Amino acid sequence: MIKILQNHLLIIFGWFFIGLGLIGVILPILPTTPFLLIALALFSKSSPRFHKMLLNNAWFGPTLKQWEAKKALPRRIKYKIYFIIIISFSISIAIFADKVLLQLLLVGIAVVLLFFIWRIKEAPLMAQSLDDE
Structure with missing residues (x-):
């Protein structure tokens, strides 16, 4: 039960940080990359599907793949x-x-x-x- 709750919380926080990252695309004072890196880390521990979705994104996927690999x-x-x-x-x-x-x-x-x-x-x-x- 605790593991399921933890997974759901990590997914919720992951989407929260994706939202902040997307706002950062529009607002120049809010950084996009750190928020997406946090979301990537959260999804790597909770949702292989969302993790893969981030890595395969056309706009920021290459940067995230590079971060994850190197x-x-x-x-x-x-x-x-x-x-x-x-x-x-x-x-x-x-x-x-x-x-x-x-x-x-x-x-x-x-x-x-x-x-x-x-x-x-x-x-x-x-x-x-x-x-x-």
Whole structure:
């Protein structure tokens, strides 16, 4: 009974993170890739069908497959994540202009996030197809 409940909760949270990731496609301040990576991890423990669905998705499937196989992200994805972190934290810091302690906390969190993203291996560049030449 507990295992079934756990599976259902993991699936619900997986879909929740897919929803956040899809919102992130529309809103530039919300990152898509981390949410989809979380959903992929949740589905890998709860639903082989949904896990496979994510990996076979035409838009973000290749990035997720690469993450699952090599624990690496393409450089362009890492640059997008850097950009989103810097912009969103800069906006937050500007909003709290009169609260220096909170600003310092936000700077610290941003630095930690940037450091963790920086430590993720970069996927090798894919070979260009003949159509790109």
